């Protein structure tokens with residue numbers, strides 16, 4: 001039985017929903033930051049040393065990439081949660097200091113579950129996807145109740161769980 005790390009697949013699935021335009025904007029912003037700090041800043045009177053400019057450029061570039069990736073994420077994530085993607089993208093961009101993004105993550109609706117494998121809608125309490133039989137959450141083979149991925153025994157009926165003990 002294949003047991004995937006939940007956090008890892010979760011993070012990857014978050015990255016996967018970030019649209020291509022967000023990555024494109026992030027790349028442009030990163031390059032622009034390098035250009036600004038390494039070339040444009042040279043013309044200013046109070047210019048930091050080369051290593052300082054390089055570091056600033058790198059930090060600003062990474063910051064910009066994160067920002068655009070997050071904005072792209074909000075845009076897609078809002079849509080799949082039944083919230084207005086346009087409204088939340090505007091809020092994420094226009095409310096300064098990341099507060100718009102923060103607001104989004106505080107106020108966002110719980111995800112109407114969808115199968116990570118085929119995208120089929122999942123009702124709360126489903127253990128398997130009705131579309132592709134994907135195992136949505138580890139369940140006890142004896143009583144079929146949901147157990148944690150790390151459980152050795154079922155907390156409801158005490159049956160040994162195959163995931164850890166068998167391997």
Ligand SMILES: [Zn+2]
Nearest residue numbers: 115118129132
């Ligand atoms: Zn499925």
Ligand SMILES: [Zn+2]
Nearest residue numbers: 140143154157
């Ligand atoms: Zn059980």
